[in-house]
Amino acid sequence: xxxxxxxxxxxxxxxxxxxxxxxxxxxxxxxxxxxxxxxxxxxxxxxxxxxxxxxxxxxxxxxxxxxxxxxxxxxxxxxxxxxxxxxxxxxxxxxxxxxxxxxxxxxxxxxxxxxxxxxxxxxxxxxxxxxxxxxxxxxxxxxxxxxxxxxxxxxxxxxxxxxxxxxxxxxxxxxxxxxxxxxxxxxxxxxxxxxxxxxxxxxxxxxxxxxxxxxxxxxxxxxxxxxxxxxxxxxxxxxxxxxxxxxxxxxxxxxxxxxxxxxxxxxxxxxxxxxxxxxxxxxxxxxxxxxxxxxxxxxxxxxxxxxxxxxxxxxxxxxxxxxxxxxxxxxxxxxxxxxxxxxxxxxxxxxxxxxxxxxxxxxxxxxxxxxxxxxxxxxxxxxxxxxxxxxxxxxxxxxxxxxxxxxxxxxxxxxxxxxxxxxxxxxxxxxxxxxxxxxxxxxxxxxxxxxxxxxxxxxxxxxxxxxxxx
Amino acid sequence: xxxxxxxxxxxxxxxxxxxxxxxxxxxxxxxxxxxxxxxxxxxxxxxxxxxxxxxxxxxxxxxxxxxxxxxxxxxxxxxxxxxxxxxxxxxxxxxxxxxxxxxxxxxxxxxxxxxxxxxxxxxxxxxxxxxxxxxxxxxxxxxxxxxxxxxxxxxxxxxxxxxxxxxxxxxxxxxxxxxxxxxxxxxxxxxxxxxxxxxxxxxxxxxxxxxxxxxxxxxxxxxxxxxxxxxxxxxxxxxxxxxxxxxxxxxxxxxxxxxxxxxxxxxxxxxxxxxxxxxxxxxxxxxxxxxxxxxxxxxxxxxxxxxxxxxxx
Numbered sequence: 001x002x003x004x005x006x007x008x009x010x011x012x013x014x015x016x017x018x019x020x021x022x023x024x025x026x027x028x029x030x031x032x033x034x035x036x037x038x039x040x041x042x043x044x045x046x047x048x049x050x051x052x053x054x055x056x057x058x059x060x061x062x063x064x065x066x067x068x069x070x071x072x073x074x075x076x077x078x079x080x081x082x083x084x085x086x087x088x089x090x091x092x093x094x095x096x097x098x099x100x101x102x103x104x105x106x107x108x109x110x111x112x113x114x115x116x117x118x119x120x121x122x123x124x125x126x127x128x129x130x131x132x133x134x135x136x137x138x139x140x141x142x143x144x145x146x147x148x149x150x151x152x153x154x155x156x157x158x159x160x161x162x163x164x165x166x167x168x169x170x171x172x173x174x175x176x177x178x179x180x181x182x183x184x185x186x187x188x189x190x191x192x193x194x195x196x197x198x199x200x201x202x203x204x205x206x207x208x209x210x211x212x213x214x215x216x217x218x219x220x221x222x223x224x225x226x227x228x229x230x231x232x233x234x235x236x237x238x239x240x241x242x243x244x245x246x247x248x249x250x251x252x253x254x255x256x257x258x259x260x261x262x263x264x265x266x267x268x269x270x271x272x273x274x275x276x277x278x279x280x281x282x283x284x285x286x287x288x289x290x291x292x293x294x295x296x297x298x299x300x301x302x303x304x305x306x307x308x309x310x311x312x313x314x315x316x317x318x319x320x321x322x323x324x325x326x327x328x329x330x331x332x333x334x335x336x337x338x339x340x341x342x343x344x345x346x347x348x349x350x351x352x353x354x355x356x357x358x359x360x361x362x363x364x365x366x367x368x369x370x371x372x373x374x375x376x377x378x379x380x381x382x383x384x385x386x387x388x389x390x391x392x393x394x395x396x397x398x399x400x401x402x403x404x405x406x407x408x409x410x411x412x413x414x415x416x417x418x419x420x421x422x423x424x425x426x427x428x429x430x431x432x433x434x435x436x437x438x439x440x441x442x443x444x445x446x447x448x449x450x451x452x453x454x455x456x457x458x459x460x461x462x463x464x465x466x467x468x469x470x
Numbered sequence: 471x472x473x474x475x476x477x478x479x480x481x482x483x484x485x486x487x488x489x490x491x492x493x494x495x496x497x498x499x500x501x502x503x504x505x506x507x508x509x510x511x512x513x514x515x516x517x518x519x520x521x522x523x524x525x526x527x528x529x530x531x532x533x534x535x536x537x538x539x540x541x542x543x544x545x546x547x548x549x550x551x552x553x554x555x556x557x558x559x560x561x562x563x564x565x566x567x568x569x570x571x572x573x574x575x576x577x578x579x580x581x582x583x584x585x586x587x588x589x590x591x592x593x594x595x596x597x598x599x600x601x602x603x604x605x606x607x608x609x610x611x612x613x614x615x616x617x618x619x620x621x622x623x624x625x626x627x628x629x630x631x632x633x634x635x636x637x638x639x640x641x642x643x644x645x646x647x648x649x650x651x652x653x654x655x656x657x658x659x660x661x662x663x664x665x666x667x668x669x670x671x672x673x674x675x676x677x678x679x680x681x682x683x684x685x686x687x688x689x690x691x692x693x694x695x696x697x698x699x700x701x702x703x704x705x706x707x708x709x710x711x712x713x714x715x716x717x718x719x720x721x722x723x724x725x726x727x728x729x730x731x732x733x734x735x736x737x738x739x740x741x742x743x744x745x746x747x748x749x750x751x752x753x754x755x756x757x758x759x760x761x762x763x764x765x766x767x768x769x770x771x772x773x774x775x776x777x778x779x780x781x782x783x
Binding site: 045046222223228232235236241242243244246247257258259260261262264 | 471472473474477566567569578581582585626630724730780
C-alpha cells in the first residue's frame, strides 16, 4: 500500500492546505531554492544549533538537517488533533495522580498491577506526594503519526522531558528569515510565544508558599549534554537562570542557587535531568548532576519540579498499550486519538506472534528512546532479524511490537526536485491550571528515501510545521 | 542576579580570548626579530616562549627553536593549553556554558571565530602563510571584541567579562617586560646600538604599540620611555596602569551594585596606588625585575580573590 502523501496524494489532486504554498512554489526559480537550502544550513551552523551524537567522537557536534518545504495542517485538522491531545494529557495526569495515591485503576483491574509495581519508571518515593497545583506532567510531547486523510495515531507519549521544541522555534525563525514574502501570502498561526507560555505555565504551578513572583530556573546536565543547546535556548528565551547541579544546594529547607551574591532560593525548577540523577540521596548515589536533598524539599512542598519525578511510568512503552483503557477510565469517553495496535512481548501469545512475524513488525525496547535499540523488520536483513529474535527471547518483557505503518509522507526538496519522505509530528503541550498547545510542533522527517526512522540520531531531519489560520 | 559559575565562565571566556590574541602577537614579534636578526633567532624564539609561559612544555616536545616549531606550538598545538587554538576552544566552551548571558552577536562571533580558526589551523602552517594566519587571528578576536562592546549591556555580566580581559592582559604585558627587562636596564642600554633598537622595537611590537609609541615619544627609543609607556601610561590600552584603571572601575561597579566590598577590592586598590604613586625612576631604582615579579604575583592573587569573593566555585 503506498503511503498517503499530505501534499499530493496519488488518488486525488493537490490537497487544500498546500494550495497557497504550491502556487508560490511554482513561481520560484529552482536555483534560488537550492541557494536558500544552503543559506539555511549556514544560519543553523552559525547560531550553533547543533546536537551531540552519543558514540560518535568525531562528529561530536552535528546539525539536524532542515528541509525548507513546510509541513502544512489546516485549522480544522489541527482542531481535531488538539481535542484528542487534550483528552490524552488529562488522562495522563489523572493516571499519575491515581497510581501514586489510591491506585483505583489497578484495583479495577484495568491495568495489571505488576506492570506498574515492577516497572523501573515507577518511583515508590512519589507515593503519597502531591505536586504543587496537582500537576505531574507540565510539558508533554505527543508523537503523532498519520496514515490517511483522517487517521491519526499516537505513537508515543513523552511525559518525562520531551526535547525538540527549540527546533520548532528555530525552524520557524529560519523560514521567516529565508522566505518573508511567503508569510505575507499565507497566514500561519504563530509559535514564537512558546517560551512566554512556558514561563507563565511554570509560574502558575509554583509552590503555595511562594512569596511574590516565583524564581524559575532550568536545570541542565551541562554543556556536554546532547540537548544543551535547547536548555540554554529555553532559559534564555524565558529570561530565567540556566543552572547545573553544582550550582544548587539545599539551604533552610529550600533549593537555592549559588550566585555572585550568595545563595538565592528557587521556586520552580524546569529540570532536563532524568529522575535517576535528580537527587543522589534518594536515587543514584553517584549522580553529580542533581541536588542532594531536593526530594525532601519537594515532599515538603517547597519547590515545583517540572516534570514531576516518576512521570516516566506514564510514557513507558508497556503502559502505552493500555492508553485506550486509561483514557476511558479517567475521562469517561473513548479516546479521540487512537493507539497503534501493540503486542506486549511479555504475554506468551503475543511473543509467539511477534517471533513468527518479526520481519513485518517494528520492535522497540520498552524503556528505549531516540530510535536506539529498535528493529524495523521490513528494512532489516534476515541476519539482523535472527539476532534480534535472540535478544527478544532472552528478555521478552523488555519489548513491544507494532505493525509497520505506512506513515504519511510530505515532500522534501532534493537536488532532483520535490520527493516524498515519511514524517511524524510532535506537538508540545503545556499543563498548568489549563492545557495549552502551540499550533504546530516539530515535524521530523526521514531523509532517506523509504526510511521510516525519523529520529535525529538516526539520520532524520526536521521541517517547519504550519497550522493555517483558516 | 548572576550564578557564580556563570561569572566564572565569563571571566575565563575573556581571559582566553585575550590569550588567543596575545599568542598571535608574541609570534608576530618573534617572527619580526627572527627575520631581522637571523644569528640570534633561536634565542629570540626562546624569549617568546618564556613570555608565553610555555618554555618548559615546548622543550619537552622540541629541540629546535625555529619559527615553524614555535609558531606551531603557540598557535595550533592543542596539547598546549595556552595555544591560540586551545585558547579559542576553551573560550568557546566557556561561552557555550554562559550562553544565556551573552548577546546573540557575541556568541556568534565567538562561534564563528572558533570555526574559522579550526579550519585555518587544521594543518601545519606554511611559513609563507604565517603573516596571513596571524592577521586572521587578530581579526577574529577583534570581531569578538567589537560585537561584545557593541551589544552587551553594561551590567555585572559585562563587569566580570572585563575583569577577565584585564587580569589576563596585565599579566601578559608584565611577562613580556619581565622576560626582556635586562635589555631595558641602563647598564646595557648605554650603548644604544642597533641591537638594542631591535630588542626595544620587539617589545613594543609584542604589545602592538610600536607605532603608537612613536606618536607619544617622538620615535626616541629610550628604555625608560618604553618601560614608562608599558607600565605607567594611562592611555596605552595594554599598559599595567590602564589595565588597573579598568579593573578598579569594574570592581567598584560590582561593589556598588552588590553593596559589598571584598578582599579583591583592597588588593586592586593597593596595586593601583603603587602604580599611581610610582615614577619610572623609582621602579628602576627599586629594580625593574623585582617590581614586575611582585606585580605578577599580586595580579595572580587578585584573580584568585575575585574567584573566591564572587563564589565562582
